[in-house]
Amino acid sequence: MRLAQFPRVALGHFPTPLEPMDRLSEMLGGPRLWVKRDDCTGLSSGGNKTRKLEYLMADAQQKGADTIITQGATQSNHARQTAAAAAKLGMGCHILLEDRTGSNDDNYIMNGNVLLDRLHGATVSKRSGGTDMNAEMERLADSLQQDGKTPYIIPGGGSNPIGALGYVNCARELVEQASGMGLKIDALVHATGSSGTQAGLVAGLAAIESDIHLLGIGVRAPQEKQEGMVFDLAQKTAAFLGMPDDIARSSVRANCDYVGPGYGLPTDGMIAALKLLAQTEGLLFDPVYSGKGLDGLIDLTRKGYFDGMSNVVFTHTGGSAALFGYPETFDLPGYSS
Numbered sequence: 444m445r446l447a448q449f450p451r452v453a454l455g456h457f458p459t460p461l462e463p464m465d466r467l468s469e470m471l472g473g474p475r476l477w478v479k480r481d482d483c484t485g486l487s488s489g490g491n492k493t494r495k496l497e498y499l500m501a502d503a504q505q506k507g508a509d510t511i512i513t514q515g516a517t518q519s520n521h522a523r524q525t526a527a528a529a530a531k532l533g534m535g536c537h538i539l540l541e542d543r544t545g546s547n548d549d550n551y552i553m554n555g556n557v558l559l560d561r562l563h564g565a566t567v568s569k570r571s572g573g574t575d576m577n578a579e580m581e582r583l584a585d586s587l588q589q590d591g592k593t594p595y596i597i598p599g600g601g602s603n604p605i606g607a608l609g610y611v612n613c614a615r616e617l618v619e620q621a622s623g624m625g626l627k628i629d630a631l632v633h634a635t636g637s638s639g640t641q642a643g644l645v646a647g648l649a650a651i652e653s654d655i656h657l658l659g660i661g662v663r664a665p666q667e668k669q670e671g672m673v674f675d676l677a678q679k680t681a682a683f684l685g686m687p688d689d690i691a692r693s694s695v696r697a698n699c700d701y702v703g704p705g706y707g708l709p710t711d712g713m714i715a716a717l718k719l720l721a722q723t724e725g726l727l728f729d730p731v732y733s734g735k736g737l738d739g740l741i742d743l744t745r746k747g748y749f750d751g752m753s754n755v756v757f758t759h760t761g762g763s764a765a766l767f768g769y770p771e772t773f774d775l776p777g778y779s780s
C-alpha cells in the first residue's frame with residue numbers, strides 16, 4: 444500500500460484523540476468502551492468528512508479546479524465541512540441540498556449545518572426528495588463551465604475511492620495510537636451512511652492485516668444494500684491503492700436495526716443514547732448519524748454482542764452542529780426558578 448503517493452492537503456487536526464468512556468462502560472458493565480474523537484478533526488466544528496476532504500480537495504487542486512460542487516441532505520455535515528474546506532483553499536462552493544425528510548421546521552431548514560454552509564460563503568440550493576442529485580450536480584457543473592469556471596464534483600458524503608483514503612489512513616492512525624498506549628482494540632463501531640468511512644476502514648485494516656472486528660451501524664439503507672455498498676467501495680479503494688489481496692466479504696458488517704422510520708428521522712433509542720452520553724461523558728453526538736450509531740453500540744453491548752471482548756472503540760464521526768436543526772427533538776426541561 445502506498446498511501447503517501449496520493450496528494451493530500453492539510454485541513455484537520457490529526458491524530459484525533461482516543462479516550463476512554465469510563466462512566467458509560469461502568470454503567471453498561473461490558474467491555475471497556477473508548478471513543479475515537481473524529482468529531483475533533485478541527486474543520487468547522489469537525490467530523491469524519493474532513494479526513495476524506497484532505498484527499499478530495501488535493502485532487503481538485505491538482506485538476507485546476509476553482510469551484511467545488513457537492514450534495515447532501517438538508518442537515519449534511521459533509522456539505523458544511525466541504526464549504527469550510529473550499530473557503531480555506533480559496534475556492535467557490537455550490538451545495539445542493541436534498542429534502543429527504545420533508546420537514547419545514549425553520550431550524551431544520553435554516554439553522555445547524557445550513558447556517559454554517561451559508562456562513563462559509565457557499566451557494567446553497569434546495570432540491571426535493573428523490574431528485575437525481577448526481578444529474579443535478581452534472582447540470583450545475585455544465586453551467587459553471589459555460590461561465591468560465593473549472594468545477595470539481597465531490598459525490599455525496601465524499602464517498603469514492605479518493606475520499607475513502609482518509610479512512611484507510613485513519614485505520615493506520617488508530618492502530619498505531621492504540622499500540623502506543625498499550626491498548627489492544629477488539630472491535631471498532633461507527634455510524635455508516637454513504638459508506639466511505641467504513642469502506643476506508645475495511646481496506647485500511649486489511650492493508651495492515653489487523654483482525655479488529657469492524658461494525659457499521661446503518662442510518663439509511665437496509666443491511667444487504669448497506670453491506671453491498673461498503674463492500675463495493677472497499678474493493679474499489681483497495682484496487683485504487685494497488686493492494687495485492689482481495690477484500691474479504693466477511694470483513695464487511697453492517698447492523699441496520701437502528702435506522703427507525705428513516706434517514707434523519709429521530710428514534711427513541713437515539714434520543715436516549717444521545718442524552719445519556721451528553722450527561723455521563725459530556726460528549727455531543729448528532730441525531731442523524733452518530734446518535735443512531737451510539738444507540739446501536741449501547742444496545743448491542745447490553746445484548747452481549749461484545750461479550751468476551753476487552754476494548755471496544757466507537758469512532759465518533761461528529762455531526763453535533765446538526766443538533767441546532769433539531770431543538771424540539773429532545774424534550775428538555777426549561778429554566779428552573
Ligand SMILES: *Cc1c(COP(=O)(O)O)cnc(C)c1O
Binds near residue numbers: 636638640729732
Ligand atoms: C457522513 C457521516 C457519517 C457516515 O459516514 P459515511 O462515510 O457517509 O458512511 C457518520 N456520521 C456523521 C456525523 C456523518 O456526517
